[in-house]
Amino acid sequence: MTGIARKWGESIAVAEHSEHIVSPVVYMGIFLALLVGTGLTVWAAFQNFGPFNIVIALGIASIKATLVVLYFMHARYSPKRTQLVIVCAIFWLAIMLSLTLADYQTRNRRLSHLVSAAAIYRT
Secondary structure (H helix, E strand, C coil): CCCEECCCCCCCCCCCCCCCCCCCHHHHHHHHHHHHHHHHHHHHCCCHHHHHHHHHHHHHCCCCHHHHHHHCCCCCHHCCCHHHHHHHHHHHHHHHHHHEEEEHHHCCCCHHHHCCHHHHCCC
């Protein structure tokens, strides 16, 4: 259909819209990669990497989230403007995570582990 019929029989041009068709083989590959990522997440949860536990967990989660956004949300084949919005959202998330982790590093951990909260706020 090259146009949409109006009320009086006129026609207007319709913008051609084509969707990218992704092969089921690609979807299966991404699914298997997500399963491997889930296995890595479970394995890493039972390991003691010291202060790098959160870095490893966030790294695995970021890779899995990137695969989901690129392939299952079709961001890989989307227009440049949509990709720009996704990049801006990731940049904003990075700002929020860095501010949160910077705040977390300024906390006095030794005091909170050795003394109960009731002893700290006793008047």
